[in-house]
Amino acid sequence: MDSPARLRxxxxxxxxxxxxxxxxxxxxxxxxxxxxxxxxxxxxxxxxLRVGVDVSDDGLTIRAAFGQRRVPWTSVAGIRVAQRGDLWLVTTAGTELKLPVMRARDLPQLAALSGGRIEVPPPPA
Structure with a gap:
């Protein structure tokens, strides 16, 4: 991936x-x-126009209205889907960061952009 994918x-x-x-x-x-x-x-x-998530080969950049936070792939432990369908990035340090404008329905797209670093669980039977 040459330039980061921008999810807005x-x-x-x-x-x-x-x-x-x-x-x-x-x-x-x-x-x-x-x-x-x-x-x-x-x-x-x-x-x-500003809020969203950038996915690159190096990691994720979570952009808020006033600021951003860069998380390298080595610090990503997984993704948590909240009760209301919000996505939260779980880091290896145990912290959680809300992925703005992303919902559970966006998880397959995020997994595809991550290059296999994030897996989509199979639907419950």
């Missing part, structure tokens, strides 16, 4: 953000201090 939120999530911006515009110009409200759709749009 669907860009269609920007559509409601645009609607939010349109709804905020009239309110934003109703008083001298309210233009600050225009920051809300901007921050939400940046969150949609």
């Amino acid at each position: 939120m669907s860009r269609t999530a920007l559509f409601p953000v645009g609607l939010l911006a349109l709804c905020v515009i009239p309110l934003a110009f109703s008083a001298p201090w309210t233009p600050v409200l225009l920051l809300i759709p901007l921050v939400v749009a940046l969150w949609v």
